[in-house]
Amino acid sequence: MTLDDLGPRICIMGPSNSGKSTLADAISRARGLRTVHLDQLSHLPHTDWLSRSSEEFKALHDAELVGSSWVIEGNYSALLPQRLERATGFILLDVPTPVSLYRYLRRCWVKGVRLGALEGSRDSVKWSMIRHIIGATRSNRARYKRMFGDISLPKVGLTSTKALADFYRVNGLKRSCPYRHY
Known part of the structure; x- marks a missing residue:
């Protein structure tokens, strides 16, 4: 499945630091x-x-869905039904946990423009985030996999860094991040 098959309203989900914002x-x-x-x-x-x-979050979220074309990245599963109702395609990222942890540490230590960053905030290493990446990711992965099977939209599952790189290449996509993602 290519990007063209996913239409003009695409949801991207996956574990923390899996590359959702960059994609x-x-x-x-x-x-x-x-x-x-x-x-x-x-x-x-x-x-x-x-x-x-x-x-407030729900109101902002739902206001974004009325547009005719968008790509929304993030999880927030409680609001997923509204997104899927309007979406024309779905992408699930699932890179290995060590890759997510590496990306988190790198984004905290390598200062630069980070896509999806919170305005006026700096990323810093937090033990709670490290624990989340190492611990919660495992149960989230299983839940995302079940959810992915139930989604009837055109969808793509990218379960490795190679699959993600191939998706970029096949679809002519270019990363704009100031540092390389692994």
């Missing part, structure tokens, strides 16, 4: 779609990842 940006630039980073809607700008109220 969403590449698709957005290649296809002229609006990019929506759910972390930016869920958290208050200029804070250390302080969450908005669930009502």
Whole structure:
């Protein structure tokens, strides 16, 4: 399945630091779609990842869905039914946990423009995030895999860094990040 098969409204999900933001940006630039980073809607700008109220987040989330074309990256499974109702395609990323952990540490230590970053905030190494990547990712992976099987939209599962790189190549996508992702 190619990007053309996924249509003009694409959902991207996957574990933390799996490359969702970078892929969403590449698709957005290649296809002229609006990019929506759910972390930016869920958290208050200029804070250390302080969450908005669930009502405010839901209102911002649902307002983004009315557009005719978009690529939305992020999980927030409680609001997934609304996204899937409007989506024309779905991508699930599932890179190995060590890759996600490496990407997290790199984004905290290598300062530069990070796609999907929270405005006015700096990424810093947090033990809670490391524990989340190492621990929660395993149960989330199983849940995402079951969910992926149930989705009837055109969909792509990218379960390795090679599969992700091949998807970029086959679809003529280019990363715009200032540092290389592994």
